[in-house]
Amino acid sequence: MSERARLNLTLYAGLLRDEREAYALGMPLFAIDPRHGVHTYAYYAEQLRFAGIVDYDNWQRRLAAFPRAVDQTIALLREGIACERMWPRATMARLLDQLDRLDIEPASSPFFAPLVRVPAGIDGDAERLRASAHATIAEAVLPALRRLRTFLHDDYLPRASEIPGLAQLRDGAAIYAHLTRTLTTTDLSAEQIHRLGLSEVQRIREAMEALAPRTGYTGSLGEVFAQLRADPANYCDSPEALLQTYRAIAKRVDPELPPLFRTLPRLPYGVTMIPAALAPDTTTAYYYPGALDGSRAGLYYVNLYRPDQRPTYEMMALSLHEAVPGHHLQIALAQELPNLPAFRRTTLAYTAYVEGWGLYAESLGDEMGLYDDPKAKFGALTYEMWRAVRLVVDTGIHAFGWSRERAIAYFLDNAPKAPLDVENEVDRYITMPAQALAYKIGELKIRELRARARSALGPRFDVRDFHEVVLGEGALPLDVLAARVDAWLAENAAPAS
Numbered sequence: 001m002s003e004r005a006r007l008n009l010t011l012y013a014g015l016l017r018d019e020r021e022a023y024a025l026g027m028p029l030f031a032i033d034p035r036h037g038v039h040t041y042a043y044y045a046e047q048l049r050f051a052g053i054v055d056y057d058n059w060q061r062r063l064a065a066f067p068r069a070v071d072q073t074i075a076l077l078r079e080g081i082a083c084e085r086m087w088p089r090a091t092m093a094r095l096l097d098q099l100d101r102l103d104i105e106p107a108s109s110p111f112f113a114p115l116v117r118v119p120a121g122i123d124g125d126a127e128r129l130r131a132s133a134h135a136t137i138a139e140a141v142l143p144a145l146r147r148l149r150t151f152l153h154d155d156y157l158p159r160a161s162e163i164p165g166l167a168q169l170r171d172g173a174a175i176y177a178h179l180t181r182t183l184t185t186t187d188l189s190a191e192q193i194h195r196l197g198l199s200e201v202q203r204i205r206e207a208m209e210a211l212a213p214r215t216g217y218t219g220s221l222g223e224v225f226a227q228l229r230a231d232p233a234n235y236c237d238s239p240e241a242l243l244q245t246y247r248a249i250a251k252r253v254d255p256e257l258p259p260l261f262r263t264l265p266r267l268p269y270g271v272t273m274i275p276a277a278l279a280p281d282t283t284t285a286y287y288y289p290g291a292l293d294g295s296r297a298g299l300y301y302v303n304l305y306r307p308d309q310r311p312t313y314e315m316m317a318l319s320l321h322e323a324v325p326g327h328h329l330q331i332a333l334a335q336e337l338p339n340l341p342a343f344r345r346t347t348l349a350y351t352a353y354v355e356g357w358g359l360y361a362e363s364l365g366d367e368m369g370l371y372d373d374p375k376a377k378f379g380a381l382t383y384e385m386w387r388a389v390r391l392v393v394d395t396g397i398h399a400f401g402w403s404r405e406r407a408i409a410y411f412l413d414n415a416p417k418a419p420l421d422v423e424n425e426v427d428r429y430i431t432m433p434a435q436a437l438a439y440k441i442g443e444l445k446i447r448e449l450r451a452r453a454r455s456a457l458g459p460r461f462d463v464r465d466f467h468e469v470v471l472g473e474g475a476l477p478l479d480v481l482a483a484r485v486d487a488w489l490a491e492n493a494a495p496a497s
Contacts, residue, residue, distance in 0.1 A: 007473075007480070008341055014477075015343070018182045025175050029080035031073045033087055033431035034094040034281045038073045039102065039148070041066065042110035043275050047288065049295060050114050053122050056129045059114055063136040066111075067144035074151050081159050084170045089160035090404060091427045092152065094281045099149040101277040106137035110275060164404050164430045165397045176398045179434035183351045184441045185477035190399035193437055197391025200440060201414055204385045211381065214374035225416035234311045234375070239273070239304035245312060246302045247271045249319045256368035257325060262464045263471075265332030269298035269323055279305035283424055285318055287327035292335055292345065298328045309418040313379035316370055317362045321383070326361035330354065334474035344474050351435060353475045356442015359387055363447075367463075378416075385415045386425075387443070390436035394429045404430065445478045446470065449485045456489045 001009075022028075031037060041062075049055055080086050106112055115133050118126045166172035180190065188196075209221050217227040228234060236242040250271050257264060267290045274282060282303065290298040300323045303310065320326055331354070335345050362383055371377040389411050396402035396410070404426060411422045429436050449470070454461045469488045470481065 004339070008344065011477075011480075012341075012343060018178075021178055022182075025171060025178060026080075026083050026085045027175065029076050029083060029085035030087060030431070031076035031080065032095065034091065034098065035278075035283075035428065035431070038066075038069050039095065039098055039145070040278065041069065042102070042113070043278070045110070045114045046272075046275075046299070047291075047296065048114075051119060053125055053129075056114065056118070056122070056125075056133075060129070060132055060136060063111060063133060063141055067140050070144040070148050074148060077151070077156055081156065086156070086160050086169075087431045088164045088404075089157050089162055091164070091430045092160055093157060094427065095152055096149060098277060098281060099145055099152075102145055103142060103149075106134045106142070109137050109141070110277065111137050111141055164407075165399075165401065166433055167399055167401060173399070176433055180437060183434045183438045185350055185352045185479065186441060188441070190395045193391050193441070194395040194400070197388055197395070197440070200388035201385065201392060204381055204388055205414065208378065208381050208385070211374060211378055215378050216374075222413070225412075228311065228313070228375075228378075228416040229418060232308075234313055236307045236310070236312060239307055242304050242307045242310055243271070243273060243302065246300075246315060246319065249315055250300070250323055253316075253319060253324055253368070253370065256370065257329070260364060260367060260463055260467065261325065261329070262468055263333065265329060265336055267294055267298060267328075267332040267336070269300055269328040269332070271300045271302060271323070274301045274303045274305075276305070279303050281424065281427075283428060284310065284314075284421060285322050287322045287331070289331050289335065292342075298323075298332055300328065306420060309420040311379065311416075311418065313373075313375035314382055314417075315379070316365060316376050317380040317383040320362045320365050320370070321358040324361075325364055326358040327354070329361075330357045330471060330475075333471050337472075337474055340474060350475045350477055351438035352442035352445070352478050353481060354442075355439040356444075356446055356478075357470070359384070359439045359443035360446045363443075382415050382417060386417060387436075387439040389414050390425075390429065391440055393426065394434060394436045397426075397429060398433045442478065445482065449482060453485060453489060456493055460492075 032039065044062075045059065048059070050059070086092075102109065112130075112133055115126075115130045118129065122129075161168060166176045169175070176190065180193070181187065184193075205221065212221060212224045215224065215228070217224045217231075219227070236245055250269075269290070273279075274286075285300065285302045288299045288301060290296050300319070322328070331349075334340075337345065362380055365371045365376075365380060371380055393402070393407045393410060397404075397407055402410075407426045407429070408419075408422055411417070411426065412419065415422075417425075450463075450466055453466050466485075469485055473484060476484065
């Protein structure tokens with residue numbers, strides 16, 4: 001068996017082990033939250049191809065099957081009520097407004113979006129396709145969404161806890177330990193991660209205090225935060241202007257990649273808006289991978305809801321993370337790697353590696369000369385602080401009994417992010433336990449490995465070679481990544497003098 005085949009087997013066995021453990025812990029019963037679940041299915045259309053009649057007929061089949069998916073979700077949630085596998089009331093109450101925003105006239109529904117324009121080659125069938133989709137949305141999709149809303153309002157929310165965090169659930173500590181292990185790919189305990197977070201918050205805070213006078217604002221760090229949040233100059237005045245600014249940043253970054261990377265992905269990426277029905281309750285941005293066959297570009301989704309809550313000084317760091325050299329570069333390269341099984345190019349995404357790389361990519365803005373404005377550099381520190389705060393807040397909520405309000409206050413005290421963004425982030429941590437831990441832990445490991453390589457290779461160190469090694473096998477557990485870097489260093493170490 002080849003080394004790669006052995007690694008494939010090890011990774012797949014670990015994936016099955018983790019899935020079995022998650023099932024035994026009842027995690028499928030957390031079947032919906034404000035960011036994930038059956039209510040988001042309409043937006044899958046953005047990732048599908050609509051080129052011929054068969055594509056539209058397949059969409060009609062999806063619409064017809066949607067009520068069954070809703071009823072299955074309700075069944076899982078009912079079992080979750082019985083088994084104490086429920087998210088807290090304050091966070092889940094957001095779903096009611098989301099479902100209300102979907103309960104609109106069928107022709108305006110996101111479920112109908114693929115039918116608004118049809119390719120010229122099938123325009124003769126457009127009337128039939130539209131009539132069929134309109135009827136199915138009116139007679140099946142919307143009633144199903146209303147059933148889900150009624151169930152959440154009448155059955156789920158009255159039984160949901162006011163207290164966030166897994167610690168208050170039966171076997172909650174075991175669930176959190178499982179999620180922490182699988183998402184960070186380490187054996188770090190909640191207490192160790194909490195202490196690491198406190199240390200990183202202090203370190204980054206000191207860097208912010210040193211930089212703050214150069215931003216043009218004065219006073220204590222808290223006062224500088226308040227001035228940054230309040231200054232209208234730090235915001236775009238419309239959603240359209242915000243989107244154009246994101247796109248301009250992406251164009252600025254692309255030419256700066258070759259000095260740091262030997263291999264760039266063939267697949268392009270685009271910058272687009274988060275769907276309006278989801279935007280009020282979701283985070284600032286996210287990335288969605290392109291198609292494996294190259295037929296669809298990767299997409300960097302940005303939140304245009306309330307531009308007055310989206311500071312422009314954070315946009316460079318965010319774009320480096322979500323697009324290039326962050327998620328798009330890393331994920332598209334993994335998809336294009338030869339001789340990898342499909343599960344390693346698609347479904348296997350070790351969060352500590354993927355998000356650790358994204359956070360590490362933000363730091364490359366210094367090397368690319370992109371933080372040429374003190375505010376932009378302060379924004380980069382803000383984003384790094386955001387990930388350090390997560391270590392404290394996530395463990396605080398799920399292991400140490402922190403309230404939602406305490407988590408929000410700690411966040412606002414240590415980062416100049418807008419209140420709306422902070423509230424959405426904290427609610428994300430509540431319903432995605434331990435996911436937020438992976439960013440800082442993965443980034444620190446990659447930075448540690450880079451320092452190790454620089455020390456071992458001395459003047460022969462080339463960051464492009466290091467990046468080839470880190471990216472060359474796709475997403476990996478952090479211990480496997482470290483072993484890969486160590487093997488490369490052993491092959492390339494300077495001979496003893």
